[in-house]
Amino acid sequence: MVYKEGDGLLTEKFDNLVKQLRVLPGVGQKTAQRMALHLLNGKRPQGSALAQALDIAMHGIIECQQCHSFSDDEVCPICLDPRRDDSVLCVVETAADVMAIEQSAGYRGRYFVLGGHLSPLDGINADDLNIDQLVNRVKATPVEELILATSTTVEGQTTAHFISEAVRRHVGKVTRIAQGIPMGGELEYLDSMTLSQALQNRS
Amino acid sequence: MVYKEGDGLLTEKFDNLVKQLRVLPGVGQKTAQRMALHLLNGKRPQGSALAQALDIAMHGIIECQQCHSFSDDEVCPICLDPRRDDSVLCVVETAADVMAIEQSAGYRGRYFVLGGHLSPLDGINADDLNIDQLVNRVKATPVEELILATSTTVEGQTTAHFISEAVRRHVGKVTRIAQGIPMGGELEYLDSMTLSQALQNRS
Ligand SMILES: [Zn+2]
Ligand SMILES: [Zn+2]
Numbered sequence: 001m002v003y004k005e006g007d008g009l010l011t012e013k014f015d016n017l018v019k020q021l022r023v024l025p026g027v028g029q030k031t032a033q034r035m036a037l038h039l040l041n042g043k044r045p046q047g048s049a050l051a052q053a054l055d056i057a058m059h060g061i062i063e064c065q066q067c068h069s070f071s072d073d074e075v076c077p078i079c080l081d082p083r084r085d086d087s088v089l090c091v092v093e094t095a096a097d098v099m100a101i102e103q104s105a106g107y108r109g110r111y112f113v114l115g116g117h118l119s120p121l122d123g124i125n126a127d128d129l130n131i132d133q134l135v136n137r138v139k140a141t142p143v144e145e146l147i148l149a150t151s152t153t154v155e156g157q158t159t160a161h162f163i164s165e166a167v168r169r170h171v172g173k174v175t176r177i178a179q180g181i182p183m184g185g186e187l188e189y190l191d192s193m194t195l196s197q198a199l200q201n202r203s
Numbered sequence: 204m205v206y207k208e209g210d211g212l213l214t215e216k217f218d219n220l221v222k223q224l225r226v227l228p229g230v231g232q233k234t235a236q237r238m239a240l241h242l243l244n245g246k247r248p249q250g251s252a253l254a255q256a257l258d259i260a261m262h263g264i265i266e267c268q269q270c271h272s273f274s275d276d277e278v279c280p281i282c283l284d285p286r287r288d289d290s291v292l293c294v295v296e297t298a299a300d301v302m303a304i305e306q307s308a309g310y311r312g313r314y315f316v317l318g319g320h321l322s323p324l325d326g327i328n329a330d331d332l333n334i335d336q337l338v339n340r341v342k343a344t345p346v347e348e349l350i351l352a353t354s355t356t357v358e359g360q361t362t363a364h365f366i367s368e369a370v371r372r373h374v375g376k377v378t379r380i381a382q383g384i385p386m387g388g389e390l391e392y393l394d395s396m397t398l399s400q401a402l403q404n405r406s
Contacts (some may be wrong), residue, residue: 008267009302010273010279011274012275013256013259013260013266013275014260014264014273014275016256017260020253020255020257023242023249024238024253025237025238027342031229034228035228037297037299038227038259039226039257039393040261040353041299045261046226047261048257048261049223050223050226050257051254051255051257051258052253052254053220054253054257055254056252057216057218057219057220057250058243058250058254061217061243070243071214072215072217076213076214094244099212099236099240103212108293140326190311194327
C-alpha cells in the first residue's frame with residue numbers, strides 16, 4: 001500500500017512511532033517528532049532495546065502476591081529480602097510510593113500497597129482497594145507498628161482513618177506519616193530528605 | 204535469579220525500562236521513572252503498541268534510494284507522488300529538514316537529503332555526504348531550480364557553496380534559502396511561517 005502524501009509527516013512507520021510516543025506523559029507532537037528523529041538518526045540499537053524493555057515490562061510486571069507492589073515474580077524483592085524488618089509495615093497507595101520511600105533510604109520495614117485511596121465520588125470504595133488483604137495480612141503475621149503513608153489529601157486522610165479502624169485490634173500501634181509533608185501533597189513528588197524526615201517523625 | 208534489594212528501584216524489569224527510556228532526548232532519571240509508572244498503571248496496551256511501533260520503525264525505516272530521506276520502501280512517498288514538481292529540487296541536510304519544510308506546507312517540489320553538512324574539523328568531507336549522488340541525479344533528471352536549504356551555520360553555508368559549484372553546470376539556476384532564517388539557525392527548529400516565507404523569498 002502506498003502511503004498517500006498529505007496523510008502525515010514522513011512515512012507510515014515514522015508517523016505511527018510519533019503517534020505512539022505521545023502516550024508518554026508530557027510528550028506532545030513536537031517532542032514526539034524529535035524523539036523519533038533522535039532514535040532513527042544513530043540510536044537504532046538503543047531504540048530496539050527500549051522496544052524490548054517496554055514489551056517485557058508491559059507483559060511481565062505483575063502484582064506481588066504479598067504486598068501488591070510491582071513484581072517480576074509472584075513475590076517481590078522487598079518481600080523476599082530477609083534483612084527487612086517484619087515488625088513494621090508501611091501502607092501506601094501505589095507502587096510509585098514504595099519507590100519514592102525506597103529512594104529516601106530511611107526505611108527498613110515491609111510495605112503494603114492499597115491500590116489507590118477511597119474516593120466515594122469516583123465510585124472507589126473499600127472493596128476496590130486491597131483492604132481485606134491488609135487485614136488478613138496483619139492477622140496472619142504479627143506487626144508491631146503499621147505506618148499509614150497514604151497521601152495527605154482529603155481522600156488519603158479518609159483512607160488512613162478507615163484503615164486505622166480496620167486494623168487497630170490486630171497491630172501493636174498505628175502511626176501516621178505526617179510531619180514535613182505539605183498538605184495536599186502526593187508522596188511520589190516529594191524529595192527524599194522530606195520523605196525520610198516525615199518517616200522518622202511519624203506520630 | 205532473585206533481584207537483589209539495593210540494586211535498583213523496584214524490580215529488574217522496571218529498572219531496565221527506566222534505564223532504556225533515558226535514551227529519549229530530554230528524559231532524565233525522574234522523568235523516565237514517571238513514564239514507566241504511567242505506562243504500568245493502566246496504559247499497558249498503549250505501552251505495548253509503543254514497543255511494536257518502535258521495533259517496526261527501528262528495523263523497517265530505510266533510506267529512500269532517490270532522495271535519501273527516510274522511507275518505509277525503496278522509494279519514499281514524496282518521490283513517488285506524481286503531483287510534485289520535478290523541476291524544483293530542494294537540498295537539505297537531514298530527513299528532519301524535509302519534515303520541517305513539509306509541515307510549512309509552502310513547497311511542492313522534490314527533495315534531496317545530503318546526510319549532514321561538510322565539517323572538515325569533524326572529519327566530514329564531501330565523500331561522507333550524498334554529493335556525488337546529487338550531481339548524478341541532476342545530470343540524469345533535468346532540474347530548473349535547485350534550492351540550497353542547508354543550515355545558515357558556517358558549515359551549512361560552506362556546504363551550500365560547495366554544492367553550488369558542483370551542480371552549477373547541470374541545473375537551470377541555483378538559489379539559496381535565506382530570508383527570515385536567523386543566523387546560526389537549524390531548519391528543524393524554525394516555525395512553519397518563518398520557513399514558508401524563507402522558501403518564498405529565496406535568492
Ligand atoms: Zn512484595
Ligand atoms: Zn525519496
